[in-house]
Amino acid sequence: MWQLLQFPLCPFSRKVRLLLGEKGVAYEPVRESPWMRRDEFMDLNPAGQVPVMVDTERGVTLIDSSVICEFFEETVDKAAMLNGTAVDRAEIRRLTLWFDTQFFSEITAPLLQERMLKRLVYKQSPDGQVLRAAMKAAVGHLDYIDYLLDHRTWIGGATMSLADLAAAAQISIADYLGGIDWKSHEQAKRWYIGMKSRPSFRPLLSERMEGIPPPADYEKLDH
Amino acid sequence: MWQLLQFPLCPFSRKVRLLLGEKGVAYEPVRESPWMRRDEFMDLNPAGQVPVMVDTERGVTLIDSSVICEFFEETVDKAAMLNGTAVDRAEIRRLTLWFDTQFFSEITAPLLQERMLKRLVYKQSPDGQVLRAAMKAAVGHLDYIDYLLDHRTWIGGATMSLADLAAAAQISIADYLGGIDWKSHEQAKRWYIGMKSRPSFRPLLSERMEGIPPPADYEKLDH
Numbered sequence: 001m002w003q004l005l006q007f008p009l010c011p012f013s014r015k016v017r018l019l020l021g022e023k024g025v026a027y028e029p030v031r032e033s034p035w036m037r038r039d040e041f042m043d044l045n046p047a048g049q050v051p052v053m054v055d056t057e058r059g060v061t062l063i064d065s066s067v068i069c070e071f072f073e074e075t076v077d078k079a080a081m082l083n084g085t086a087v088d089r090a091e092i093r094r095l096t097l098w099f100d101t102q103f104f105s106e107i108t109a110p111l112l113q114e115r116m117l118k119r120l121v122y123k124q125s126p127d128g129q130v131l132r133a134a135m136k137a138a139v140g141h142l143d144y145i146d147y148l149l150d151h152r153t154w155i156g157g158a159t160m161s162l163a164d165l166a167a168a169a170q171i172s173i174a175d176y177l178g179g180i181d182w183k184s185h186e187q188a189k190r191w192y193i194g195m196k197s198r199p200s201f202r203p204l205l206s207e208r209m210e211g212i213p214p215p216a217d218y219e220k221l222d223h
Numbered sequence: 224m225w226q227l228l229q230f231p232l233c234p235f236s237r238k239v240r241l242l243l244g245e246k247g248v249a250y251e252p253v254r255e256s257p258w259m260r261r262d263e264f265m266d267l268n269p270a271g272q273v274p275v276m277v278d279t280e281r282g283v284t285l286i287d288s289s290v291i292c293e294f295f296e297e298t299v300d301k302a303a304m305l306n307g308t309a310v311d312r313a314e315i316r317r318l319t320l321w322f323d324t325q326f327f328s329e330i331t332a333p334l335l336q337e338r339m340l341k342r343l344v345y346k347q348s349p350d351g352q353v354l355r356a357a358m359k360a361a362v363g364h365l366d367y368i369d370y371l372l373d374h375r376t377w378i379g380g381a382t383m384s385l386a387d388l389a390a391a392a393q394i395s396i397a398d399y400l401g402g403i404d405w406k407s408h409e410q411a412k413r414w415y416i417g418m419k420s421r422p423s424f425r426p427l428l429s430e431r432m433e434g435i436p437p438p439a440d441y442e443k444l445d446h
Contacts, residue, residue: 067320
């Protein structure tokens with residue numbers, strides 16, 4: 001069986017887990033804290049990042065969430081997440097990257113740094129200015145999601161796609177870390193509640209990072 | 224015809240141009256300096272990055288080098304650059320990302336900041352410490368290329384692939400900016416001379432960024 005090396009608040013591992021859940025691929029989650037830079041893990045992935053997937057029986061290692069998603073999209077027909085023409089697929093990949101890089105660098109990464117790493121690793125208090133900048137950036141990204149959903153049914157086009165999984169994965173971590181205010185974002189909120197309600201999403205919402213409790217509404221399906 | 228928005232020292236635009244050259248896709252390069260954050264360009268790509276490809280006749284816009292490469296790999300059969308099994312393709316994509324992200328962030332990005340942006344935009348002198356750190360990181364990456372070429376014919380496996388184009392694109396910019404010392408890297412050097420000799424590479428080597436001349440050996444095929 002596949003093993004998935006990850007930790008509960010990794011947005012890229014969540015994107016992969018949503019894809020595996022939709023496609024019905026069985027896997028065993030294995031806890032890896034990449035900031036510990038464990039020797040065996042650094043040998044496995046010199047980039048030092050999760051997720052990594054390993055199939056020890058077949059001797060296969062898959063590194064990086066976008067590589068893993070393309071692999072399962074190519075090898076498992078069920079629940080195709082890169083649908084349509086080559087142009088449609090380019091738009092899905094563009095928006096997947098948008099959330100993987102822009103949303104991550106402006107919102108998820110600073111929230112993880114201030115609210116997770118500073119507590120668990122550096123034993124420091126979070127920097128309020130960085131937190132406020134991340135929350136302000138989140139408003140801009142929710143505006144963009146509202147705009148996209150004014151023009152199409154799902155984030156990436158007419159059908160649910162990898163772009164929805166990437167967006168929901170980043171938002172769910174930002175939401176866990178108190179960075180999302182849904183006020184005046186009814187469209188985005190309705191879409192996110194739809195994503196939260198999916199069977200692929202439920203197991204992620206019940207997980208906790210030790211010492212870091214989520215807000216009261218985090219797991220609720222009407223918030 | 225396709226237009227490619229780019230500037231001469233953009234490693235990601237170079238990766239795309241190598242792919243288009245190998246595949247024989249015609250395009251018109253259009254100069255775009257993303258650091259100017261031109262309004263029309265920011266409307267086209269909110270991420271504010273090149274390369275962007277536009278086909279005005281068909282009304283198609285392709286954003287991000289990895290999206291563009293996947294698009295032409297899907298639509299043009301000639302010179303396939305993601306060959307082999309799904310596992311082979313995962314390894315090619317992993318190494319492409321390795322050069323796009325690790326090599327770029329440790330070497331190309333600081334060299335562009337210190338030797339291009341500081342001269343053209345900020346009117347500052349380069350920081351010697353940053354330059355030395357980038358050149359030291361380059362030695363580590365050349366070691367890794369030597370290691371890969373000890374085990375396989377090309378960077379990503381048995382055939383030339385997108386991983387070779389990504390690696391050569393990053394290295395060519397680092398080389399232009401004086402960041403590469405080939406000493407004790409015979410394997411990597413032989414591979415790079417092979418890449419430089421390809422017809423797809425020749426037009427890139429003759430281009431210059433205004434006010435920033437490359438080292439004397441940059442364009443030579445025996446260096």
